[in-house]
Amino acid sequence: MAQIQVSDLTFSYEGSPDEVFENASFTIDTDWKLGLIGRNGKGKTTLLNLLMGRYEYKGSISTSTRFDYFPYHVTEKEMGKNAAELMGVWKPMIEMWQVMIQMNGLKMDPECLYRPFDTLSFGERTRVMLAVLFADENEFLLIDEPTNHLDSGARDIVKEFLASKKGFILVSHDRDLLDHVCDHVLVLNRQTIEVQTGNFSSWWENKEKQDAFKQAENEKHLKEIGKLKEAADRSGRWADKNESTKIGFDPLKEPERNISTRSYIGAKTKKMQARVKSYEMRIDREIEEKEGLLQDIEKVKDLKIQPLKYHKEVLIIAYDLSLMYDGADEPLFTGLRFQVKNGARIFLSGGNGCGKSSIIKAVLQRVNDSNKDPDKKLTISGTLDAGSGMIISYVSQDTSFLSGSLHKFNEDRGLDESLFLAVLRQLDFTREQFVRNMEDYSEGQKKKVLIAASLITPAHLYIWDEPLNYIDVFSRIQIEKLITEYSPTMLLVDHDVRFREKVATEVIEIP
DSSP: OOEEEEEEEEEOOTTOSSOSEEEEEEEEETTOEEEEEEOTTSSHHHHHHHHTTOSOOEEEEEOSOEEEEESOOOOTTGGGSBHHHHHHHHOTTOOHHHHHHHHHHTTOOGGGGGSBGGGSOHHHHHHHHHHHHTTOTTEEEEEEOTTTTOOHHHHHHHHHHHHTOOSEEEEOOOHHHHHHHOSEEEEEOSSOEEEEESOHHHHHHHHHHHHHHHHHHHHHHHHHHHHHHHHHHHHHHHHHHHHTTSSOOOTTTOTTOOTTHHHHHHHHHHHHHHHHHHHHHHHHHHHHHHTTTTTTOOOOOOOOOOOOOOSSSEEEEEEEEEEEETTOSSOSEEEEEEEEETTOEEEEEOOTTSSHHHHHHHHHHHHTTOOOOSSSOEEEEEEEEEOTTOOEEEEOSOOTTOOSOHHHHHHHHTOOHHHHHHHHHHTTOOHHHHTSOGGGSOHHHHHHHHHHHHHTSOOSEEEEESTTTTOOHHHHHHHHHHHHHHOOOEEEEOOOHHHHHHHOSEEEEOO
């Protein structure tokens, strides 16, 4: 076991006025299974790159261990090569037998190593890379979002594989994965960094208790400060009034007063002024104790949505449905039956490539009265009926088309810009991010742009295709609460087990 010591780490991207890290310090052990938790844009991937030595920084990172990083970068030219060739680029010091051992743990056919990389599915690419990553046991591994775009079966395999290992940092927003795999968490709070023993759920439970305690302490301090200010104000006014009576009096109205009374009034006033000073010192002390109490509290604000009620009970009917692309040898599936009724939240479930996104594409074609796919012709057999006049709000799993300013994005879509920016603020965007171009956003921030646009679009049906990829856990909780509160009619594809358990009314398994 070795340690990784980070001391006074300070880093900001060139041209950015904001520090990603400022004098950050923490220590971790290299035999931990460490979950890295934080909001989108807080610097999780940046921290991994700093550990890899890819950026210049101030402060120090001290360790005797070597690092390796997932995912490996594969260029467009390399996509035609197979993994057996690429592993020599990714990790030159390992041998094939070491990779084979890891592939067995990942339930993979070794034949995948000899197929062109671009012919492998997302799940196969992920598992091949993980097999190579874990082939050398003398490294501390930095694993960034390994389950994005993976179906439930592949996620379960990766989850069990990582649970059997140790010596890594895992960046993930999948609560189920973090709970099953991790024995420690490294949390990038709003202002501080903390390390705790346990998994996501144990940390979250502790955080909720700590946040409630800090809120109560803050309220107590505010009340005490208010009382002290009132007392100081009363005493100050009494002292000022008495001080003004020391000199000059009317002997006819105040026969009991004489010149010797002046010293008595002066002493009394001085005592009262000392009391005021004491109040002020206590106020300063209360304010000092209050400072910092709320700096790390996650203020998860409630989101709103304005779903439209469709005039018929059933919006979508699929009966003995099959889908097939031109040039394919066989349909994606056959005999699929389901309905989407008002208020239902239907999740499409199945392995990668089974046709979940194609069903969404077919529904959009039906609603838009278009039988043409922009890329490939999609043949729809059986029955797929969509209600006429239906308004759909769609979130694509693809974010690569997002570029340029938020203002232009709003203009192109005809959105209410002030409302759109307000929703992004609730999803933890800073005002500084509003003036940046979207191509400079993190993947999670790009997803939030699409979700915010969908939320402010009144619709009969919300179709979301893998909306939570890269979205932080706090925003996931916000979105779960929104859906359960407003009950919009939805057709969704997402592999987050916790999310599906919270919001689904029905799960359709694709045969």
